[in-house]
Amino acid sequence: MSPEALIVTDLACRRGDRLLFSGLAFRVEPGGALTVEGPNGCGKSSLLRLLAGLLTPEAGNIDGGGARGFLGHDAALKSRQRLGDELAFWARLDGALDRLPAAMAAVNVAGLADVPCRHLSSGQRRRAGLARVIASGAPLWLLDEPTAGLDTASVALLAAAMAAHRAAGGMVVAAVHGDIGLADHATLRLG
Secondary structure, X not given: OOOOOEEEEEEEEEEOOEEEEEEEEEEEOOOOEEEEXXXXXXXXXXXXXXXXXXXXXXXXXXXXXXXXXXXXXXXXXXXOOEHHHHHHHHHHHOOOHHHHHHHHHHOOOHHHOOOEHHHOOHHHHHHHHHHHHHHHOOOEEEEEOOOOOOOHHHHHHHHHHXXXXXXXXXXXXXXXXXXXXXXXXXXXXXX
């Protein structure tokens, strides 16, 4: 993995009539990480959605970073499908079917492959979403409150996955409300 740096300049975001932020500028180098902090409603999730290409900026530029793996608040799992089938569907779209078993093992969901998604706990759904991001092979991970619903052991698995991703040259941008086990990172405060 040899991604290029993510470079954000003079970024502004408007949602409806409200300007959430303007003039944002930051850079995340390969192997780097950035946490985004601030109160609810200040634009953390909107910033991640801008970086993922799901929203259009009011102003500014987002350059580099390579392909993106995005984990929002919803894991986007069909409730009637088995977890393994759902994750395989997304992995096929990403051309990542060969990486899926290791990704599922990394966040301890391999044993849940035959379980219908409707029976998964919120923590299990969150770990399934993380497996999807890991399997994607994307150099830039965009994680929106990735520890929501996770127990202590699962937070440790996330921290290990982020460390391995960064050691391979990957980047992480995460919206957080506290420590997520991300070592040596920059912090951007909104609001």
